[in-house]
Amino acid sequence: MFGCDNKAYLKGDKKMKLQNMGSNKTKLIKDNWEIFFSYNTPVVATDCQGRWFVTDKKWSVTTSKHINQFLGGMIAERRDQSFFDNLL
Numbered sequence: 001m002f003g004c005d006n007k008a009y010l011k012g013d014k015k016m017k018l019q020n021m022g023s024n025k026t027k028l029i030k031d032n033w034e035i036f037f038s039y040n041t042p043v044v045a046t047d048c049q050g051r052w053f054v055t056d057k058k059w060s061v062t063t064s065k066h067i068n069q070f071l072g073g074m075i076a077e078r079r080d081q082s083f084f085d086n087l088l
Contacts, residue, residue: 025066028088035087038066042084044076052076055084 017029026037036044043055044067054067054076 021070024062025069030087033087035084036066036070038063042087043067044070045084045087046074053079053083055079055081057081 019027019029021027021036024039028035028037028042032048034046035042038059041059041063043057043059043063045053047053052071052074054071056078057080058064059067
């Protein structure tokens with residue numbers, strides 16, 4: 001997890017970082033967000049203040065499993081899928 005005081009972020013470095021997290025699971029670090037993808041769909045996000053967000057859209061069994069793995073038991077606020085799409 002990163003913080004809002006991330007030095008690269010404070011310096012205005014807007015580079016993105018993509019990280020493979022397993023089969024069909026990816027994490028994108030962009031600005032002050034970590035965005036988690038199942039296949040090509042953003043479904044979970046966390047901000048630099050440690051708040052977690054999860055899509056309220058119902059997906060496949062596999063994507064639901066990915067969501068639970070991303071959250072790892074964290075409490076997340078449910079948001080419309082458009083919230084995640086707009087982070088990109």
